[in-house]
Amino acid sequence: MQPRDLSAHTPYRAGEGIEEVARDLGVAPDELIKLSSNENPLGPSPAAVEAIHDAAEAVNTYPKAVHTDLTAAIAAKWDVEPAQVWLSPGGDGFLDYLGRAMLAPGDRVLVPDPAFSYYEMSARYHGGVVDRYSLDRDNDFEQTAEAVLSDYDGHRIVYVTSPHNPTGSEMSLAAMERLADATDEETVVMVDEAYGEFTTNPSARRLLDGRDDICVLRTLSKSRGLAGLRVGYGLVPEGWADAYDRINTPFAVNKLACRAGLAALDDDAHLEQTVETARWAREYMQDNLDAHTWESGGNYVLAAVGDGEAVADAARRAGIIIRDCASFGLPDCVRVTCGTRETTPQAVETINEVLVELEAA
Ligand SMILES: *Cc1c(COP(=O)(O)O)cnc(C)c1O
Numbered sequence: 001m002q003p004r005d006l007s008a009h010t011p012y013r014a015g016e017g018i019e020e021v022a023r024d025l026g027v028a029p030d031e032l033i034k035l036s037s038n039e040n041p042l043g044p045s046p047a048a049v050e051a052i053h054d055a056a057e058a059v060n061t062y063p064k065a066v067h068t069d070l071t072a073a074i075a076a077k078w079d080v081e082p083a084q085v086w087l088s089p090g091g092d093g094f095l096d097y098l099g100r101a102m103l104a105p106g107d108r109v110l111v112p113d114p115a116f117s118y119y120e121m122s123a124r125y126h127g128g129v130v131d132r133y134s135l136d137r138d139n140d141f142e143q144t145a146e147a148v149l150s151d152y153d154g155h156r157i158v159y160v161t162s163p164h165n166p167t168g169s170e171m172s173l174a175a176m177e178r179l180a181d182a183t184d185e186e187t188v189v190m191v192d193e194a195y196g197e198f199t200t201n202p203s204a205r206r207l208l209d210g211r212d213d214i215c216v217l218r219t220l221s222k223s224r225g226l227a228g229l230r231v232g233y234g235l236v237p238e239g240w241a242d243a244y245d246r247i248n249t250p251f252a253v254n255k256l257a258c259r260a261g262l263a264a265l266d267d268d269a270h271l272e273q274t275v276e277t278a279r280w281a282r283e284y285m286q287d288n289l290d291a292h293t294w295e296s297g298g299n300y301v302l303a304a305v306g307d308g309e310a311v312a313d314a315a316r317r318a319g320i321i322i323r324d325c326a327s328f329g330l331p332d333c334v335r336v337t338c339g340t341r342e343t344t345p346q347a348v349e350t351i352n353e354v355l356v357e358l359e360a361a
Helices: 018-025 046-058 064-078 090-102 118-125 145-149 173-182 243-247 255-266 268-288 308-317 343-360
Strands: 033-035 085-088 108-113 129-134 157-161 188-192 214-219 232-235 300-304 320-324 333-337
Touching: 018 308, 033 333, 033 343, 046 255, 064 085, 064 255, 085 090, 090 118, 090 157, 090 188, 090 214, 090 232, 090 243, 108 118, 118 129, 129 145, 145 173, 157 173, 173 188, 268 300, 268 343, 308 320, 308 333, 308 343, 320 343, 333 343
Parallel strands: 033 320, 108 129, 108 157, 157 188, 188 214
Antiparallel strands: 085 232, 214 232, 300 333, 320 333
């Protein structure tokens, strides 16, 4: 007895955890600076931490009311109907729900290249067949409707990431609208705004009204600092009505995550400080890294460093964990998450030293 043939499925490779690296290097975790998974360097909202403590004694009952409350709070925040909010275990969970709701075996989907790897994985789990459109490096990974449409052929789901991970590039709302207009009636454009808080560009939420072919992914993992709790959601067209109730895993988001999410959504001070710090760090890295960097709308910067793996390895030995981008098909690049006002300069200094050492070697 064995699982079904999973050879077409590739395992998800997350950025290394700080505990693993610490064990490996024989140092304490707090001696390391982890800038490899676009996590919030300021920690979670203190209000969320308090809410988790307060809710701990109540985890023996299912999160029915609080699930409804969080859905209502998100709906109010975006001025949509509660039925247009698909709560999910992380933004990743929304990708799965979208696959469940949209894909029949053999349906084709179109993902960017480079891309966040879970689009492809999730689509495959749901019987989808994956094609790619490329973002042109010579054009700074510019995202236009035309770039997507040149590889479009009636796909069921088209994935757009804006701000894009790992390059930082963005697609304008006008381009998204053009894309959705140009694709078939049975195609949905999924706009992933996992980093939506860090850009000054408006959310694709503005395109939802009156359309049934665009949906938006958001998450509390990045800007709200709740990656460890797994809470995200999709904003979907009004016309999709009761699909969520038919496809979601019951109580998609757990009680602690719902309570923390409610508190975090209310904590404007934490969000403001997070965004301000990230924008500062982004500029600091662009100004001070001795490598080519790209404009970024996210809380990270992509840098061309020559041998990404060698640079990430050497930085790691020096206590700075960054993401080597070989798995994104960018082996000469690293992605560095925005740290704090203390850790960002330390990271830049270390990476610059590593670049000199590797150059000399
Ligand atoms: C982090 C991320 C997500 C979702 O992360 P969750 O922790 O599952 O919410 C989605 N898309 C992109 C591009 C991401 O980087």
